[in-house]
Amino acid sequence: xxxxxxxxxxxxxxxxxxxxxxxxxxxxxxxxxxxxxxxxxxxxxxxxxxxxxxxxxxxxxxxxxxxxxxxxxxxxxxxxxxxxxxxxxxxxxxxxxxxxxxxxxxxxxxxxxxxxxxxxxxxxxxxxxxxxxxxxxxxxxxxxxxxxxxxxxxxxxxxxxxxxxxxxxxxx
Numbered sequence: 516x517x518x519x520x521x522x523x524x525x526x527x528x529x530x531x532x533x534x535x536x537x538x539x540x541x542x543x544x545x546x547x548x549x550x551x552x553x554x555x556x557x558x559x560x561x562x563x564x565x566x567x568x569x570x571x572x573x574x575x576x577x578x579x580x581x582x583x584x585x586x587x588x589x590x591x592x593x594x595x596x597x598x599x600x601x602x603x604x605x606x607x608x609x610x611x612x613x614x615x616x617x618x619x620x621x622x623x624x625x626x627x628x629x630x631x632x633x634x635x636x637x638x639x640x641x642x643x644x645x646x647x648x649x650x651x652x653x654x655x656x657x658x659x660x661x662x663x664x665x666x667x668x669x670x671x672x673x674x675x676x677x678x679x680x681x682x683x684x685x686x687x
Contacts, residue, residue, distance in 0.1 A: 538569075538650050538661045539679050541629070548638035548686040551577075553648070554631050555679060560624035561654035568618035568653035569630050572662075576640045577648075579603055580612035582632040588620035601637050618653070640683050645671075647680040 541554035560566045573580055575598050584590045593614040600609045615632055622628050640646060649662035663674040671677055 537677055537679070538652060538659075540648075540681055542681070544682045544684055545636055546684045546686045547636050547640040547642050549636055550633060551636050551681070552631065552633050553681075554629050555648075555650065556627070556629055557622060557652065558627050560622065561652060561657040561659045563624050564654035564657050565624060566622040566628075566652055566654050567620065568616065568651075570614060570616045570618075570651045570653070571630070571632070572649040573613050573615065573634070574646055574648060576601075576637045576646070577634045578608055578611050578637060579635040580615065580632055581634070582612075582615045582617075583630075585617055585620065585628075585630065588617045591616045591618070603635060636683070638686065642683050642685050645680040645682050647678040649678040 538558075539556050541556055542552070545551040555569065555571060557566055557569060578597070578601050580592070582590055582592065592612045593616070594610060595613040596610045597608070600607045602608070617630055636646070647664045649660075649664070652659040652661065659676065661676050662678050663676050664678050664680075665671045665674060671680075
């Protein structure tokens with residue numbers, strides 16, 4: 516009996532640790548039509564190698580992105596046109612940050628760190644659904660691509676390299 520309990524416990528621990536192995540957001544819910552502080556948690560490197568870059572793709576409907584610099588890392592943004600124009604403080608906004616790149620640093624595999632940006636989630640984002648931010652984690656000669664987005668009806672837990680996401684809530 517103890518042998519079976521140990522096996523079940525070991526399987527549970529393995530399943531739980533796999534969830535913590537992915538890049539995720541610290542706060543996994545946010546209201547559409549609000550400002551969101553995105554804290555990307557990087558729990559490990561790539562196959563034991565140090566993380567040297569983190570690139571996050573900003574989805575449509577996320578505007579006014581302002582990333583936080585990290586000492587020892589180079590911060591760059593890539594800008595582009597939005598699919599449509601949005602209102603921000605009474606002004607039309609048609610373009611902005613589409614990708615945030617932190618590079619040139621070194622986060623050893625045995626350490627954890629966070630990469631932060633602030634953004635506005637537009638009011639017309641689909642409440643009740645999840646909004647995904649694909650991330651590429653580069654390491655010394657390797658990479659982990661956290662870019663998988665579940666198809667309609669697909670279980671997110673079935674994905675090998677899921678993109679981090681947030682559940683969109685109604686504005687209070």
